[in-house]
Amino acid sequence: MSNSYYDPKDLRKFGKITEWSEELGAKFFDYYGKVFEEGALSAREKSLIALAVAHVVKCPYCIDAYTKDGLQRGITKEEMMEAVHAGAAIESGATLVHGVQMMNKYDKLSM
Amino acid sequence: MATKSLKARANELASQHKQLDILNGGLFADGELPYFKDKIAEIGHFPLRPKKLEILQINVGYMCNQVCEHCHVDAGPDRKEIMTQETMKQCLEVIRNTGAHTLDLTGGAPEMNPNFRWFVEEAAKAGINDFIVRSNLTIIRANKKYYDLPEFFKKHNVHVISSMPHYTRGKTDKQRGNGVFDKSIKALQELNAVGYGMPDSNLRLDLVYNPSGAYLPGDQMALERDFKKALKEDFGIQFHNLFAITNLPISRFLDYLIASENYEDYMYSLVEAYNPAAVTNVMCTNTLSVSWDGWLYDCDFNQMLDLKLANKVQHIKDYNEDIVNDRNIIISQHCYGCTAGAGSSCQGTVA
Numbered sequence: 462m463s464n465s466y467y468d469p470k471d472l473r474k475f476g477k478i479t480e481w482s483e484e485l486g487a488k489f490f491d492y493y494g495k496v497f498e499e500g501a502l503s504a505r506e507k508s509l510i511a512l513a514v515a516h517v518v519k520c521p522y523c524i525d526a527y528t529k530d531g532l533q534r535g536i537t538k539e540e541m542m543e544a545v546h547a548g549a550a551i552e553s554g555a556t557l558v559h560g561v562q563m564m565n566k567y568d569k570l571s572m
Numbered sequence: 573m574a575t576k577s578l579k580a581r582a583n584e585l586a587s588q589h590k591q592l593d594i595l596n597g598g599l600f601a602d603g604e605l606p607y608f609k610d611k612i613a614e615i616g617h618f619p620l621r622p623k624k625l626e627i628l629q630i631n632v633g634y635m636c637n638q639v640c641e642h643c644h645v646d647a648g649p650d651r652k653e654i655m656t657q658e659t660m661k662q663c664l665e666v667i668r669n670t671g672a673h674t675l676d677l678t679g680g681a682p683e684m685n686p687n688f689r690w691f692v693e694e695a696a697k698a699g700i701n702d703f704i705v706r707s708n709l710t711i712i713r714a715n716k717k718y719y720d721l722p723e724f725f726k727k728h729n730v731h732v733i734s735s736m737p738h739y740t741r742g743k744t745d746k747q748r749g750n751g752v753f754d755k756s757i758k759a760l761q762e763l764n765a766v767g768y769g770m771p772d773s774n775l776r777l778d779l780v781y782n783p784s785g786a787y788l789p790g791d792q793m794a795l796e797r798d799f800k801k802a803l804k805e806d807f808g809i810q811f812h813n814l815f816a817i818t819n820l821p822i823s824r825f826l827d828y829l830i831a832s833e834n835y836e837d838y839m840y841s842l843v844e845a846y847n848p849a850a851v852t853n854v855m856c857t858n859t860l861s862v863s864w865d866g867w868l869y870d871c872d873f874n875q876m877l878d879l880k881l882a883n884k885v886q887h888i889k890d891y892n893e894d895i896v897n898d899r900n901i902i903i904s905q906h907c908y909g910c911t912a913g914a915g916s917s918c919q920g921t922v923a
Contacts, residue, residue, distance in 0.1 A: 473840055505794065532783065533790040535798050537740055 472522045505534050512541060513548030575639055577648040578824060585827045586646065588878040594826065595905040599836060605843045608907045615848045619900035622870075625893060626858040629676040629872060629918065630663055631655075632688060633864045636680040637714045640735075640748045642782060642825045644876055647680040654684075655864040660691045662866060662888045664698070671893060672860075673701040676918065678872065681711045683718060696728040704731045706780075706918075709759040710752055722759075722766045731776040732768055733815070733918075734760070737784050739802035747784040760809045769811040777810075780920075782817045786834035788841055788912055789816035792921045815920030818842075820873050820909035842908035850915030853922035856901045862888055870901045872918070877906070 479486025497507050508530050515523030531541050578586040585591055599605045612618045634651035636643075655663075667675055675695060682688055682705060696703060705725065712721045725732055736756060737747045744753035760777075763769060769777030779799065783789050796814035803809040819825045821838060829835040856870040866888040869875040880886050883899040915922035 473844075503794075504791070505798075529787050532785060532787045535738065535781075535790060535795050537743075 467521050469521075469525065472525060475522070505536065508534055509536065509540060509544040513544040516545050517548040517552050575648075577634075577639065577646045577650055578827060579646055580648070580650040583827060585823065585830075588876070591822055591826060591877060592904060594830075594835075595821065599839055600905055605839060608903050608905050608911075611843075611846055611848075611908075611911075612851055612903070615851060617851050620851075620854070620857070620903055622897050622899065622901060623857045625670065625672045625860060625897055627674040627676055627855070627860070627918075628667065628670055628672045628862070629678060629859055630862045631678050631864055631872065631875060632660075632680070632682045632685040632691065634680045635684045636708065637684065637711055638681070638708055638748055638752065640824070641828055642747060642784070642819050644820055644823045644825060644873060645680060646823045646876070651680065653864045654686070655866075657687045657690070659864070659866045659888065660687055660694075662891075663862060664691075664694050666888060666891045667695050667698045667700060669893075670700075674704060675700045675702070676704040676706070676859075678706040678918075681708050683707065683711050683721060689724065692724075692728055692730065696730070702731055703729065704733055706733050706735075709734045709736070709756040710748075712759040712762060713755040722763050722768065725763075726766050726768070726775055729775070731778070732763060733778045733780060734763075735782070736760075736779045736799070737781060739799050739806070743784050757807050757809065760803070760811070761807065764808075764810055769809070771810065776812055778813045778815060779811050780815045780817055782819050786829055786832065786838045788818055788845060789916070792816040792914060813920070815918075816914075816916070817918070817920065818909045818912055818916035820906045822873060822906050823876055839905070839908070842912045845912035846908060847911055847913060847915060847923050850911040850913075850923035853915060853917075854907070854910045855917035855919070855922070856910075859918070860896065868896065873906055873909075874902055877904070879904075 476490070479490065497504055497511070502510075508527060511523065512527040512531060515527050528541065600607055609618055612620060631645075633654035634645055634647045635649065635654055636645075636647035636651070637649060639648040675698075677692070679685070685691070692705070707721070712718050734756075737744050741753040744756065745751065760769070763777055766775070767773045768775040781789060781795055781799065789795065792814065795816055799814050800811070803811070821829055821835070821842070826835070829838050856874070859871060861869040861872045861875045863869065863875050867875075868881045868883075868886055868888060868891075869879065870881065879902045881896065881899055882902055883896055885892055885895050910916050910922075
């Protein structure tokens with residue numbers, strides 16, 4: 462067992478989660494595969510969404526995986542960084558919009 | 573970016589033995605990853621055997637005007653291995669009598685061979701169905717003696733296949749050297765100007781894409797769509813097909829993988845992407861590769877690893893198609909590069 466919480470090599474073993482719960486694991490990977498197929502959105506667009514979400518949920522495995530996936534699809538670094546900013550903007554917006562709650566509470570408590 | 577070949581730098585990876593030691597050792601010898609031989613044995617394809625010969629691929633020399641980081645030939649301006657006219661004559665004899673429908677000239681930059689034009693003129697007379705020259709594009713703009721190449725190709729109805737790593741300047745120049753993108757764009761426009769690559773033109777112009785780094789190519793059709801859109805919109809360039817080719821872990825690409833500490837991950841990616849359906853159509857089953865000095869190989873990659881045919885005929889001077897086709901194909905772990913995902917060959921995907 463590694464001495465750190467994240468080991469890049471663990472990403473290779475992702476499929477092994479099925480071994481401890483075959484039905485749920487298989488359902489997940491079927492679903493996962495289906496989600497990223499060409500659909501109303503292109504697989505390329507979905508790869509960029511996944512990259513943005515990977516940053517928002519701060520998953521190092523997902524960041525590695527979808528940076529590589531983007532390279533494979535010919536996605537440029539400028540497109541990747543814009544996707545990360547889109548995720549970051551929503552994340553910071555989600556924080557800041559709570560400022561309204563703070564303002565509401567402040568006003569309510571103040572004379 | 574390197575400006576000399578591994579050979580000129582006396583890099584240990586210029587040695588084929590060293591490369592094969594790496595490919596056969598490490599992860600594979602430790603049992604972490606399966607040998608290619610064992611994977612194809614699972615589906616009854618070991619030993620791998622040729623089907624009917626379709627493509628004769630002739631490497632007319634390793635000299636090139638570029639020193640691309642990923643080059644499996646270790647080509648460059650310092651390479652002096654050039655096919656002589658005598659060997660070309662032996663090749664012509666074979667070209668006139670072969671059952672193959674495609675002749676594929678490659679290098680280095682094949683145009684740098686001093687007898688290139690003579691060879692093309694003679695070979696074109698053999699009436700072979702599809703006559704390919706793999707041109708790196710920048711050679712057309714490298715020196716004025718090459719400026720008329722588009723017209724020359726057209727005159728002999730040559731099918732031009734050219735490398736283009738990306739439709740953006742940055743990625744192209746990083747892999748192939750500064751200025752390569754602009755020169756390639758200019759060369760493509762000149763090929764278009766004489767009729768190459770136009771939608772209804774018989775003058776075939778295809779592009780080859782290979783990744784600029786330690787990752788596999790994406791979907792060939794999607795990449796083709798993106799390349800077509802970008803090159804047309806930005807530069808007015810048209811072409812027919814895009815071939816997505818996987819970089820095989822040999823020569824300069826192997827050197828890059830090791831130096832960048834990507835070798836293990838890359839080998840894992842290749843093995844994980846192994847596609848049994850691609851095995852049936854790997855190019856060594858329908859192609860024969862001839863080196864600048866006339867030796868015969870199962871493919872261009874085996875040529876670079878100096879894995880000569882496992883056959884009593886090993887040289888073009890002794891060529892006999894029936895005897896040559898009765899052989900076991902030599903494999904090693906680099907072969908995973910041709911069976912990953914949709915498969916990979918000099919003609920793009922195979923599965």
